[in-house]
Amino acid sequence: MKIYDLIIIGGGQAGLSVAYFLRRSGLDYLILDDQKESGGAWLHYWDSLKLFSPTDYSSLSGWQMPETDHEYPLRAEFIAYLKAYEARYKFPVQRNTFVFQVTKADELFKIETNNGNFYAKTLVSATGTAKNPYLPSYPNQNVYQGVQRHAVEYRSGDAFKDQKVMVIGGGNSGAQILSEVSKVANTTWVTLEPPRFLPENIDGRYLFNQATSNFFDETTEAFNRQVSLSDIVLVESVRDGLKRDVYHAVRPFVSFYKDGVVWENGNKEAFDAVLWCTGFKPNLKHLEALDVVENNRIATKDTRSLKEPQLWLVGYGSWTGFASGTIYGVGKTARDTAREIRAYFKKHA
Ligand code: FAD
Numbered sequence: 001m002k003i004y005d006l007i008i009i010g011g012g013q014a015g016l017s018v019a020y021f022l023r024r025s026g027l028d029y030l031i032l033d034d035q036k037e038s039g040g041a042w043l044h045y046w047d048s049l050k051l052f053s054p055t056d057y058s059s060l061s062g063w064q065m066p067e068t069d070h071e072y073p074l075r076a077e078f079i080a081y082l083k084a085y086e087a088r089y090k091f092p093v094q095r096n097t098f099v100f101q102v103t104k105a106d107e108l109f110k111i112e113t114n115n116g117n118f119y120a121k122t123l124v125s126a127t128g129t130a131k132n133p134y135l136p137s138y139p140n141q142n143v144y145q146g147v148q149r150h151a152v153e154y155r156s157g158d159a160f161k162d163q164k165v166m167v168i169g170g171g172n173s174g175a176q177i178l179s180e181v182s183k184v185a186n187t188t189w190v191t192l193e194p195p196r197f198l199p200e201n202i203d204g205r206y207l208f209n210q211a212t213s214n215f216f217d218e219t220t221e222a223f224n225r226q227v228s229l230s231d232i233v234l235v236e237s238v239r240d241g242l243k244r245d246v247y248h249a250v251r252p253f254v255s256f257y258k259d260g261v262v263w264e265n266g267n268k269e270a271f272d273a274v275l276w277c278t279g280f281k282p283n284l285k286h287l288e289a290l291d292v293v294e295n296n297r298i299a300t301k302d303t304r305s306l307k308e309p310q311l312w313l314v315g316y317g318s319w320t321g322f323a324s325g326t327i328y329g330v331g332k333t334a335r336d337t338a339r340e341i342r343a344y345f346k347k348h349a
Helices: 013-020 040-044 075-089 172-181 204-216 236-243 285-290 327-347
Strands: 003-009 029-032 099-105 108-113 116-125 147-150 164-168 186-190 255-257 260-262 268-270 273-276 311-313
Touching (some): 003 108, 013 029, 013 075, 013 327, 029 116, 040 075, 099 285, 116 327, 164 172, 172 186
Parallel strands (some): 003 029, 003 116, 164 186, 164 273
Antiparallel strands (some): 099 108, 108 116, 255 260, 260 268
């Protein structure tokens, strides 16, 4: 029975980033990923997606993303970069391998997959969030007979031509999708709070710099907020939507009914489709048998599980390190994680 020092579950940007910092570690490790090619969740986002991070903030550790002739890279450009990044460093990735369960006995993890079992002394989970889309629940949601799609299932506006569509969610996904759909359909935008667009004179670079310095310097007044990583970035489609004046957000309705929604004043309004741009939760299903998952989270010190110290979690969001759910932010947590794993093996050599 082959025993790996480490198995990394997930071959997206987070898994690859950890691998980058293990290059000269001498550890015998393998990355398991269920996709048939490199690209992680980016393979599944909508066709016209533009990254909200400018090119220099869309680069992984060690190798800058090639410049494009536009400020914000296209989804396809970032996928090509991820593919090239993986090839450049020759990371050991086994694809088409879905991990459905991890258990542990005698200090060894047993990783059960559609391609048989794997065994490892340590484990990094970097499975992202895309497989766990979040939909808030509203009364009578199951009574509604129109189409409901989460952003992760959205491809393009074509499917909604000439329809009445409600887009729910005030982040970058909601704003980009609303812009596209509003070209072919009658749209209503529902957000919990008035959406916050990044000011015209502030670009994505400033946003990332400012968010980072705010985070690391809590004494600045700016910490109380000037800009935030959740602000809507003015990529081309959003600028276009602003120009066409399509962003009129209203606060949520109170319930669904058969053909649409009921607003707070009791008025009913019919919709052909509802698009949920309401984000994601961590995808941790494969770790449930380890008895570490509670409310979609695992208690950690930085990226290391408190209950299961041979397990690290990378890339899930701020609870696994500042901005670790972004391309720019994941590098630091990946580096620290790799350092801890090396230290673990030094101690247990
Ligand atoms: P993923 O890309 O999801 O990679 C995880 C990999 O693990 C996938 O290949 C998945 O299939 C695989 N996997 C999952 N479960 C299993 C399993 N059980 N067994 C085997 N394999 C498994 N960030 C930015 O910095 N800039 C942006 O512009 C930006 N735009 C975004 C736009 C959208 C619409 C969304 C949703 C997010 C965006 N993000 C952006 C955030 C973040 O960069 C992406 O979500 C990114 O995909 C996260 O990478 P990851 O490696 O953590 O997860």
